[in-house]
Amino acid sequence: MNKAPAYVLTVLLTALLSGLTMVLGAPAASAHGGPIKLEVTGDGADNVNVLVTYKKDNHPVTEIVEATLKATSADGRSFGPVPLRSAPEGQNLYHSAEPLPSGEWRVTVTATEPSKAKATVKVKAGVIAASPVSATAPATGQATAPATGQATAPGRDKAAAPASAMDDQGAMGTPLKIGIIVLAALVALAAWLALARRHRTGVRR
Structure with missing residues (x-):
């Protein structure tokens, strides 16, 4: 007769341990890390944009990225290797430390930290020259480049915001789940004690 309450208690304790394991294991499973990937594109002027994300979940890499850029032009010139520098437009956006000379280039970016990655693309670099007929051309060209960078940065920040909010909610929700x-x-333990006490009372009677 005493085996039934003991069995119930064993089942409840097993369920409790399983629930704690699932809740406590959730933050570790969602932690960032692992291989990264590089998305390399020309910026429309004399540099390149290198976007660094985690290959597994496409989340931005917030760790320090160590990478270099080198390039070979269609006419045989070589450029680099030069290090990448973090861009002000985004935490996972990088630029070459030096601008590319004018021309068509085969650009290779190689990262070593936080993990190894490599990407090769073709880009076209060129500086907008002043027109002898119109003096407003350089100003127009200079005005459009920053505007493009400023327009893309908020969009990138908005895309990263939901992921950060979800991380914060997950961190706050863990103590509540526990x-x-x-x-x-x-509650289950109290119910078991009441059941055991009732059983003992019935036996004494």
């Missing part, structure tokens, strides 16, 4: 599981276990 509390609910512990409360459920205490």
